Amino acid sequence: MGLIDDARAAARDMVCHNPVTIVSHIDADGIAGETILAQALAREGIEVKSVFVRQLEPLTMRQVPRDTSFKVFCDLGAGQQNLLAEAGLREDEVLIIDHHVSQEGPCSYRQVNGIHYGYTKLSAAGVAYLVAREIDSGNTDLARLSVIGNIGDMMAREDCGLIGPAREIALEGSEAGWVEIRGKDLNCYGVSTRPLHVCLAYNDDPFVPGISNNVNGAMKFLQRMKVPLKGEDGNWVVWEEVSDEHRRIITSALAQQLLVNGGNVSRLFCESYLFPGEPGRTPLRNAQEFATLLNSCGRWSRPRIGGSICRGDRGVAYRQAEHMLTNHRAIIRELLMYILDNGVCELSHLQYIHVGNRYPDTIVGIGAGMALSKLNRDKPILIMVEQPEDPELTKVSLRTTEQMVARGVDLQRAAMEASASLGGAGGGHRVAAGASIPRENEQEFVKRVNELLAGQYAQAGPGHR
Numbered sequence: 001m002g003l004i005d006d007a008r009a010a011a012r013d014m015v016c017h018n019p020v021t022i023v024s025h026i027d028a029d030g031i032a033g034e035t036i037l038a039q040a041l042a043r044e045g046i047e048v049k050s051v052f053v054r055q056l057e058p059l060t061m062r063q064v065p066r067d068t069s070f071k072v073f074c075d076l077g078a079g080q081q082n083l084l085a086e087a088g089l090r091e092d093e094v095l096i097i098d099h100h101v102s103q104e105g106p107c108s109y110r111q112v113n114g115i116h117y118g119y120t121k122l123s124a125a126g127v128a129y130l131v132a133r134e135i136d137s138g139n140t141d142l143a144r145l146s147v148i149g150n151i152g153d154m155m156a157r158e159d160c161g162l163i164g165p166a167r168e169i170a171l172e173g174s175e176a177g178w179v180e181i182r183g184k185d186l187n188c189y190g191v192s193t194r195p196l197h198v199c200l201a202y203n204d205d206p207f208v209p210g211i212s213n214n215v216n217g218a219m220k221f222l223q224r225m226k227v228p229l230k231g232e233d234g235n236w237v238v239w240e241e242v243s244d245e246h247r248r249i250i251t252s253a254l255a256q257q258l259l260v261n262g263g264n265v266s267r268l269f270c271e272s273y274l275f276p277g278e279p280g281r282t283p284l285r286n287a288q289e290f291a292t293l294l295n296s297c298g299r300w301s302r303p304r305i306g307g308s309i310c311r312g313d314r315g316v317a318y319r320q321a322e323h324m325l326t327n328h329r330a331i332i333r334e335l336l337m338y339i340l341d342n343g344v345c346e347l348s349h350l351q352y353i354h355v356g357n358r359y360p361d362t363i364v365g366i367g368a369g370m371a372l373s374k375l376n377r378d379k380p381i382l383i384m385v386e387q388p389e390d391p392e393l394t395k396v397s398l399r400t401t402e403q404m405v406a407r408g409v410d411l412q413r414a415a416m417e418a419s420a421s422l423g424g425a426g427g428g429h430r431v432a433a434g435a436s437i438p439r440e441n442e443q444e445f446v447k448r449v450n451e452l453l454a455g456q457y458a459q460a461g462p463g464h465r
């Protein structure tokens, strides 16, 4: 038995039920996964209702209808099987499509999950696509949504591209004409909407001295290369429109600039995923920006708008999403300014700030990442924010750079260990992690994370701070 066999069995099971309720997560992966499943089922003539939740917990379980519909949990459920059992859900009325670690409970629910086969870089939208394709092999148009979900969950980040089944799905989408895969593309964000010099300046992975965080530097760099900054229509040129020749010139000059500064060029390039069917200069044109668009819908608690866009709405829903994206960016910029204006407290191995209740907890991680590139990049940053639903809890976001990860930093472990010892819970990735902790333990938590980071450096060996 392999992952495809699991997907096939799940597909067969699912199409035997009508109606179906999909319970999914409000982020890009959850929205893309929900759309894939809902579309595949609707095409079979099955009636589908969807429910979106921020996370699956006793409170949100109430949103799961107590009816006879078949329940499909997407991008969540694997780690909450006890909760499903407590809610009285039977094994024969549940299917879990997830990529999170499983929690064994009293019931053994049917599950399709890449990690059971060692695929750790396949998101829920990826798994959902494998199931959709088993429902009907003609569902290849949904591959692009799977790519968006995978990119949204940062599955391509570590390897500068998708790998394993997630990449095979992208290839399938490419063969069917829905996805354009660009190999050895520049590893930067905003290739369809940001003016070229801004795009280069905002990119700090890898950090290119003189260009990263330096819009003027990036502009002068492009002028030296004789790359036109504006098109014939007078609009700023975006990376996606740059000619092959100029792209080569820019990337090799960036590589040189990195090398003379002792940097590593391995993260300068990535594989990128574009959608040729979408209008140019919009966030719909590439997987990264499309994922951001969906995430901003989720963050404003309007995941259904994201779902409509995934289903092809380019009218009202798209305009609403654009509006949320603008707000989303404005509030992140505001948070960034707040952090820089107020300053962070520096400990030996960590810098931190508490932003109170000024900003939604859903964006502090992004703000932390952006602030870090303007602060001391050698110290991970920790941001605390009040959790709106529960004043007794504080939400924490941690960010560092890939360079620090290469030097031994593992924020996931630090967040998990520090929060576990203080009555909280945490997790994430080496480069980005989060935790939820009792408010009274904030100071102790910060101290504990700093100690753990110090330990991680010590373990990485001499030569490090």
Ligand SMILES: [Mn+2]
Pocket: 029, 030, 075, 099, 123, 124, 153
């Ligand atoms: Mn996910």
